[in-house]
Amino acid sequence: MTQRNTQSIHWDAEADLVVVGFGGAGAATSITAAEAGASVIMLDKAPEGQEGGNTRVAAQGYLNTSTPEGAATYLKALCGPYTVPDDMIQVWAKEMCLNNDWLKSIGGDPQEHQHGTHGTGIEFPELPGSDCVHKFHHGDILGYSKTWEMLAEAVKSRPIDIRYECPGQKLIQDPLTQEVLGVVGNHRGKKLNFKAKKGVVLTCGGFENNQEMIRNYLTGIPYCYTSGSPFNEGDGIRMAMELGADLWHMNNFAGPSMALKVPEYPTTFSMIALHFSHEPKGGMVVVGPDGKRFTDEKYKTRHGKVEQNGKWYAMRTPCPMYMIFDQAMFNDGPLYDGKPTHGWTQIMSGYRWSPDNKAELAKGWIKTAPTLAELTQKLNLPAGSLEGTVNRWNELCAKGRDDDFARDKMLQPFGSGPFYAVELSPSMLNTQGGPRRNARAQIVRPDGTPIPRLYSAGELGSIFSYLYQGTGNIGECFAFGRIAARNAVADKAWC
Template sequence: MTRGTATVTNHAGRVGRREFLKGSAAAGAAAAAGGVAGSVVQTSAQAPAVPARWDKVVDVVVVGTGHAGLAAAITATDAGAKVVILEKMKKEFEGGNSKISGNMWWTPTNLPEAIQYIEALSFGLTDKECVKALAEEMMQLNGWLEKLGIKRAPLGIFQPEHPELPGSACVRTWSNGGSSDGRLYIPLREQVAQRKIEVMYEAPARELVQTPTREVAGVRADVGGKPYVIKARKGVVLCCGGFEFDFEMQKQFLPGWPIYCQGTPGNTGDGIRMAQEVGAALWHMNNPLAGLGGIVVPEFDPVVIPINLSGAYIRVDKAGKRFMAETRPSRHGFGVKEFVLHFDGVTGEFPRLPCYAVFDETVRTRGPLTSMRKFGWFGWYSGYEWSADNSKEIEKGWIVRGENVADLASKLGMKPADLQATVSGYYENCKKKVDPDFGRATNSLVALEKPPFYAVKLFPIMYNTQGGPRRNGKCQVVKPNGQPIPRLYSAGELGSFWGWMYNGGGNNAECLCTGQIAARNLVAMKPLA
């Protein structure tokens, strides 16, 4: 889940703008060369030649050290295969989105309702074979984890996240003694270490190698800055995440852009391009898993910093107008999809990308606008200490301050009269304890009264993308005609089964399940000579 086309982190774990832009440019060039706007089918003339000499020979190459990659590596090793894992990032940043996620998962109580619920979440975008394969594996997930010494504890949140959907009563959410803090990832990583599975760091995969008969025979990577080719006698599992940090790919596929991510900057769509180059179809590319909302600042650009607000605040568009009930639950992507990713065909812009949270002095002095818990890239690796009263962030310009509403509007590039009308209208709603405009909950209607007034520029917070090479129920990557690409498998968020909606814990569960499915099917293959 953690690969890309260039190293984008510095020695302190911060993502530097210059380093990222350099990596983004490289990703864009690779995208242009490989094609990102559809399913690319290569001809035999385009296939790179099988090398005369391999630098390493194994049974299985796993690309990525997230939950999917670990599950695939453990499963293949336990079946007797020799495995190597390629990881783009430095060792300290291994684990991709998995390590820095909430580390929760969900399983169903029964198969019929699980199939029903997953089909409803996928909104008809995931075929029945894949839905059934995922549901069946999720039924067995807790048993597999227990064999590895990971004991589930009821978590209770997002149980279910979409109670309106059929089959939702089957959802049970779990953690390994608490969410976040790598509580699921760390013991899985220890299982890899116990099996002495080789992990090669700072070793980005670049290209898949195919035989003249179009079977995937290995991977071309960079190791120590030099080309390195690894033969996979049985095959390759791509577990290298999505395209959150490839902003050119975002423009081609997402329903609105830019969207900034709180996950690993290593996810720049490399697995998508590698799979396309050998003929893979794509699916679910328009499905960003994103919430509301966060800020992007020069010191940590392009990683987003989550912002938590309550009380005397409103959310407005670029023109200073409210557009939604601020307290509407985002439900892992909704709220964003309905309201923020809106394109105005008259003005020719996304008027809510970015939007602004406007608040008063009572909110500013109540406490930090963000939580520094160990969640997301910023929480894990930034080392930043947010000030208790947000004063340091005001000095940095992360939070904009205005002596009054008109002053604030001017600093945000809005017409003062428009923002003043919005704040005044909201004030009247608070007095009447009803929001006829957007239905904000009565108990949250707190007026903005105490100056100075403040604002932060908000972007959606993306957890991950779900799109990538299409796979079947065996986790084989398939061509546009549905035929598998021999010896190529995928797992996790790279071409996820989650087609449109999502229940919290679903990606971690899918990573663990599809990693196992892919490895079981791959190790059953007869090895290449």
């Protein structure tokens, strides 16, 4: 019998599997394990009622590919120069075709997105294999749909022990065998040891709320704020690294976009003039720290990626950035659409933006000045920069085309003052990087060997290395959650 040094550990609770994170990946892992007869403890950082991670506040679509061959071809093309091992591509491609079957098996009602709803579905139609893409959601509502509610009910109707406000802090590893034996959780300041008799599965998302990790790993953005769950702070990455895990895809993320971030709220506000199909009246441009435009403000990105010279790169966001607009746009209605379709601020915070923008003006979220020269000074921009930018914009509007950045929406000139500004920050839904996993969903070391009894699923070390297909993250949560659960449950209990 293998000797293990566990005599000094006091276990506060035990189960076959300990799953860290109650989002889409944690739900798929826990449901699959419970269906196989395994006992499960699930730890989540959020208070009860705020669980769900990014799955809860995304548009809640998931990917179900039509053929494994097409899916493998498309994923290889998405990865581009950042290759992923072929066995990973093949297992992903096979499992992604089974998402609808799995959802049906737990009581779901898969409905395919209609053409033109939340995009046409295929994010990169020019890539080979793209015709395999099919985007689904549960139930009859797309956007803030019932997908998360169905998943949460499927978890809570099964014998799964959920511990809220109890983030995983440290993995417990046997020094002799290197096996992961459990997790140290922290419930309101009290440390608890959770024994995992068969394995630990990390499903606790990325690092989109860890500014130090953002500076270290994401290029081109000095800071970034999420529109997703504020509880994703890279805990799983840190815990896996402490055990020698390799990392991959750390420079890839679903962004950036541009949004308002204020101290009073943990996540960003999407400005309607930038992100929504409704086109407010009046003039609007976005400028960088030099007071000049740098992009098509009604940007056509593919989850933050823009094409440059035949390649795709993250959109440039020179900080600080300001959305500059005139009185006509200020008067046209609220700058923010709070309808709960997606995003933490919309769905969970539920902030009600004033219909005339005056409450936000009083809060200082919107700056104003009677002239562009005075607004320039208030924003500490170079003298004369805003006047030059607005004059140039008005000339382009008179011509009926944006010769500088090819913007084709809201081609309306600025009127007379007063003028307004909203500071914008880089924003994203999620990061893709984390501990590298293999085709069995095991977390591996730099030499490719697995750390025994340690698994992962979801955005914590996602398979997406370069380009990203919308709904792919939740689809991957389901697919690798099932893979992780099946392989962990099949392990022989160590005690």
